[in-house]
Amino acid sequence: MGLTGGVASGKSTVTAMLRDLGAVVIDADVLAREVVARGTPGLTAVVEAFGEELLTPEGDLDRPAMGRLVFGDAESRRRLEAIVHPLVYERIAALEAEAPAGAVVVHDIPLLAENRRAGDFDHVVVVDAPRELQLERMLRDRGWTREDAESRIDAQASREDRLAVATHVVENTGTREDLRDRVAEVFADVVSAGSGAPGRP
Ligand SMILES: CC(C)(COP(=O)(O)OP(=O)(O)OC[C@H]1O[C@@H](n2cnc3c(N)ncnc32)[C@H](O)[C@@H]1O)[C@@H](O)C(=O)NCCC(=O)NCCS
Numbered sequence: 001m002g003l004t005g006g007v008a009s010g011k012s013t014v015t016a017m018l019r020d021l022g023a024v025v026i027d028a029d030v031l032a033r034e035v036v037a038r039g040t041p042g043l044t045a046v047v048e049a050f051g052e053e054l055l056t057p058e059g060d061l062d063r064p065a066m067g068r069l070v071f072g073d074a075e076s077r078r079r080l081e082a083i084v085h086p087l088v089y090e091r092i093a094a095l096e097a098e099a100p101a102g103a104v105v106v107h108d109i110p111l112l113a114e115n116r117r118a119g120d121f122d123h124v125v126v127v128d129a130p131r132e133l134q135l136e137r138m139l140r141d142r143g144w145t146r147e148d149a150e151s152r153i154d155a156q157a158s159r160e161d162r163l164a165v166a167t168h169v170v171e172n173t174g175t176r177e178d179l180r181d182r183v184a185e186v187f188a189d190v191v192s193a194g195s196g197a198p199g200r201p
């Protein structure tokens with residue numbers, strides 16, 4: 001199954017709950033970090049495109065600086081995505097092939113709606129929260145400014161466009177307990193229908 005949602009909608013919280021239920025989770029944000037880790041061809045390509053000033057003194061990608069650049073400028077964002085996304089989708093395919101037979105594999109892909117990959121999955125779970133709640137969580141838990149937080153939301157698909165690709169909606173406006181109950185319901189539904197990726201039981 002594919003899982004998506006806007007920034008700070010609660011995707012990581014939901015995937016942790018799905019892991020507890022026995023799912024194997026493949027997290028595109030984690031892979032997007034791995035493919036530009038120090039010493040990777042991905043990082044070399046990023047430096048060629050954006051320059052050495054986006055590296056920390058230790059030689060890692062300066063993520064806060066990169067974030068300020070790409071969430072303020074759509075053209076830079078597209079250039080970064082053109083480097084990172086193909087590497088991420090390569091890793092996703094490799095991990096998918098390694099998953100145990102019969103496992104429910106959950107692909108946590110923040111940009112599933114934007115990248116038009118929803119058709120890859122039988123089940124698309126959208127974690128949904130209103131903009132104000134996304135902002136509140138980002139300001140409270142991540143120490144971002146309101147401007148940083150809004151620029152990320154604005155770089156993403158609208159709530160309506162994302163909901164349009166959903167087969168299941170997990171509304172995350174209540175407590176964590178409410179969320180856990182809804183996640184268990186969706187998981188049971190997906191298991192009874194078959195696990196979601198083409199070719200999987
Ligand atoms: C710009 C970068 C370096 C900022 O790093 P940072 O550590 O601050 O953020 P992190 O990677 O943890 O992403 C957090 C959230 O930001 C949002 N986000 C990240 N990249 C994008 C993007 N290209 N467009 C819209 N939203 C994005 C997502 O909701 C994501 O869950 C990083 O986000 C990045 O490399 N982005 C490009 C790769 C990408 O598109 N990743 C998203 C999933 S594959």
Ligand SMILES: Nc1ncnc2c1ncn2[C@@H]1O[C@H](COP(=O)(O)OP(=O)(O)OP(=O)(O)O)[C@@H](O)[C@H]1O
Pocket residue numbers: 005006007008009010011012013014029110137138141172173174175176179
């Ligand atoms: N129902 C909830 N009640 C209270 N806090 C919540 C709830 N759901 C999520 N949170 C908190 O909101 C923040 C954002 O949630 P989470 O990290 O799961 O979102 P995300 O969609 O994975 O974010 P990102 O897009 O950055 O990867 C976290 O600090 C999380 O602990």
